[in-house]
Amino acid sequence: QVQLVESGGGLVQAGGSLRLSCAASGGPFSRYAIIWFRQAPGMEREFVAAITRSGGTTYYADSAKGRFTISRDNAKNTVVLQLNSLKPEDTAVYHCAAAQRWTPYTVNINDYDYWGQGTQVTVSS
Numbered sequence: 001q002v003q004l005v006e007s008g009g010g011l012v013q014a015g016g017s018l019r020l021s022c023a024a025s026g027g028p029f030s031r032y033a034i035i036w037f038r039q040a041p042g043m044e045r046e047f048v049a050a051i052t053r054s055g056g057t058t059y060y061a062d063s064a065k066g067r068f069t070i071s072r073d074n075a076k077n078t079v080v081l082q083l084n085s086l087k088p089e090d091t092a093v094y095h096c097a098a099a100q101r102w103t104p105y106t107v108n109i110n111d112y113d114y115w116g117q118g119t120q121v122t123v124s125s
Contacts, residue, residue, distance in 0.1 A: 002027035002114045004096050009119030012086055020081040020119060022096030029077040030054075032098035032114075036070065036081050037107045038121075040092040045107040048094065049081060059104045063089075086123045093118040 008020040022034060035050040049070040050059040058070050067086075072079040079096060097115035102108070109115070 002029065002032070002098055004098060004114055004116035006094060006096055006116045006119040009094060009121045011122045011124065014087055014123055014125050016086050016123070018083045018086065018121060020083065020094055020096075020121070022079040022081070022116065024077040024079075024098065027114075029098075030074040032100055033102055034070075034072060034079040035097045035099060035102060035107075035112065036079075036094060037097065038090075038092035038094045039118075043092075045109075046092070047105050047107050050102075050104060051079060061105065083121070086121075088123045088125045091121060091123050093120050 002024055003026045005023045033052050036048040037045050038048050039045045047061050048064050049068055051070045051072050055072045067084050069082040095115050095118040097112040099112045102111045
């Protein structure tokens with residue numbers, strides 16, 4: 001059983017940066033790809049970024065390319081999502097999920113083995 005805890009969210013002005021962390025415990029972290037997705041009020045879940053088990057391949061939504069960077073440290077059981085050049089439309093709750101079988105660029109909770117409660121990101125204009 002893997003537990004995922006997100007942190008690092010907050011309130012930031014447009015153009016600012018945040019560093020989100022996804023900390024894992026309780027299981028073999030390196031066996032899972034890690035996916036970040038977000039959900040704004042009244043909106044569908046949206047894929048943001050993902051990283052494979054080894055960290056060798058990363059995936060980004062078009063809205064995240066060039067602004068967000070995902071990385072992982074398997075020795076520390078942590079995945080970081082660096083958010084730069086934030087925009088008001090990035091406002092959402094950001095979740096990380098762990099999956100052994102998953103489809104890039106989509107969000108399907110049924111594919112994920114575990115996910116966290118999320119961290120709120122609010123970007124003011």
